[in-house]
Amino acid sequence: MAVSANRLELLQIADAVAREKSIDRGIVIAAMEDAIAKAARSRYGAETDVHAEIEPKTGDLRLTRHMLVVEAVENSSNQITRASAIRPRRSATPSPIRCRRWNTGASPRSRPSR
Numbered sequence: 630m631a632v633s634a635n636r637l638e639l640l641q642i643a644d645a646v647a648r649e650k651s652i653d654r655g656i657v658i659a660a661m662e663d664a665i666a667k668a669a670r671s672r673y674g675a676e677t678d679v680h681a682e683i684e685p686k687t688g689d690l691r692l693t694r695h696m697l698v699v700e701a702v703e704n705s706s707n708q709i710t711r712a713s714a715i716r717p718r719r720s721a722t723p724s725p726i727r728c729r730r731w732n733t734g735a736s737p738r739s740r741p742s743r
Contacts, residue, residue, distance in 0.1 A: 677707060678694065695707075
């Protein structure tokens, strides 16, 4: 399995900092996860419960948003109704989640249309 440059770079940075500061690599990766989660919260709102997880062997990064299931939504940034939380499954295999990809390039052509 090939590892992309960004994933490999995350692991190389963690290894370099761990060696330089003489601390455990796991502590460095945990600090990186906290920093990435903090950046996501600043982007999507401080009340959003975002967690980051870096796979120590592959460098895969997973961001998850935790929601509280409630009867009546009072805060849409971190609460969801039970009906909205349950998705009917049409097949045995999960369907891909569709999302809009955001390009941070400066040219107007690279920005996504709304």
